[in-house]
Amino acid sequence: MVTGVDDRAGLLEGVDLRALVQRYEPVLCFTAGEMFFPMPVDTYLAGAALWASHHTTRGAPTLLVDHGELNPERLADTARAHPEAALFLRYAPRGLHRRELREWRRRPDRPKFTGVSRLAAVGLLGRFIDSLLRLSLTLRGRVPGGLTAAVQRQYAAAGPQTDTYHAHVSSDGGYVVIQYWFLYAMNDWRSSFSGVNDHESDWEQLTLYLVPSPDGPDGFELAWVALSSHDEVGDELRRRPDDPDLTWVDGTHLVANAGAGSHSGAYLPGDYLVRVQPPSLEGALNTVVRIRALLFPWTRGTVAEGLGIPYVDYRRGDGTHIGPGTGRPWTPILIDSATPWVRDYRGLWGLDTADPFGGERAPAGPRYERSGAIRASWGDPVGWAGLDKVPPTPARALRAGADRARELAETIAELDGRIADGQDELRRMSAGLEVLPPTVTASRRGGDGAAAALIAQEQAMAQLRARRRAAVNERDQLRAVGGVPPLPPPHAHLRNRVVPDVAAPAGALLRFWSGASLSVLLLLLGFALLLEQGSLLLACTLAVLAVMGVEAMLRRRLLLFLLSLVILVGIGWLTWLLVTNLRIAFGVLAVAAAVAIGVANLRNLFGRR
Structure with missing residues (x-):
């Protein structure tokens, strides 16, 4: 229930907020295989328990409110009673054991999903870094095994859920802002869809920006939309209603495609490749990019394909649809900064794994970051989407x-x-x-x-x-022109228009090689070290070249690989000459310089540009 309204400019005085949010409520399209859908806060809390963690003292968490005893009012009251505590919710009491997990996986009603080979989308270096990251999961706090299954079993046992959004309406910078917040019981991107992370609970949002208009319904018209996303910030988040990438139902209901497990939003349905660069490796990867671009200029457009850790965000929209015209209508719940559980609870909405990287910790609620600070999208929604420099009228x-x-x-x-x-x-x-x-x-x-x-x-x-x-x-x-500026092209404010970028599924040989190539390389290097036959450096070099040659052949880039190899050999030969025989090295360089200068002078002499 709304107890007030965040109206800084008085634009919402006398406006029926429920009618306003329902006029523009979106249509969410999920990927086939999705197991979790937006649910109301009170239903989530009815199955959850509230805990206080003790990371600083390394002590065990303290149970404050047990499962079955929690509701929004008690959550707010308990949070006010423990203002300094690091609080978190836990929806499932524990993960499933191995036998339970096997039974859960064999159940006949389990949604089916067919993905693509994420490793085939990147090169050998990306696979190597991916392996290091997966090995690092044993050293970092993460979601326990079987938790996704436990959450899904508890979520399904609660019976049919009402498809719910929590709407926050405010005015900021001359805009009326409608935020549709969606609560999911689980983010199972890693365990179910080979993505980056898992975490219990998930909050996602879709934001609309309205401007006053005497011709619009309720005195407003839609100016911008913004979806929460993994990679975009500021200007990249938002689109105009006339953007050809957008799809509408009945002219006012935006169609958004939710990522499988991740629930991130996309305007266009499809598979999106997400490349993650760990901060500790960013400098080394950037150096590799610069060296490759310098040595092989023709690879500048595709050089990023082999770098970073590859993940696919499946936003296909081929599964369940929720919203107007779908047969699954929304149940709206209005919230604002005075709603008790929004205002008073700053903790996490799920298990606190103490993951130092943050990716596998549960999120905070709509108003707060994990640190307890107010979210930019809540406190400054206009600046969050880069609209603070765009006049609303x-x-x-x-x-x-x-x-x-x-x-x-x-x-x-x-x-x-x-x-x-x-x-x-x-x-x-x-x-x-x-x-x-x-x-x-x-x-x-x-x-x-x-x-x-x-x-x-x-x-x-x-x-x-x-x-x-x-x-x-x-x-x-x-x-x-009467004060109405001409509209620029709909994509003029975008530096990088994000579109589905995962190609058709790779062939069977390439998919197999993508999974086996790193093991093959390590086996060859291991045999070279163990057998000690001939030159160790030569054996390791031949092993690496053999693996890279197979990779290039399967990707139909064998000629490009051979040309690159010839260039590298030439550079190595010149370097060896320079080090071992200065006279020959300088002679070769002089001949090369003479040829280059002669060609340039002749072109100039005959007027060719």
């Missing part, structure tokens, strides 16, 4: 243009005065110097520094005047 755009022109005029006037003062000072310093001998004027060269500063100020003045002319022209153009 033509009147605001005109006012912003006029303000910018006035501020520039004031700055120019101030700088004009400083330049005039500098000119007077420079003239006083230079008075009479031309009649004095150089031995005297040498000590008066401070005027050179003043002159340089004056030139810099005059250059700054020229730039400011150019900016003011542009601002005035923009303001005049807006006035000429």
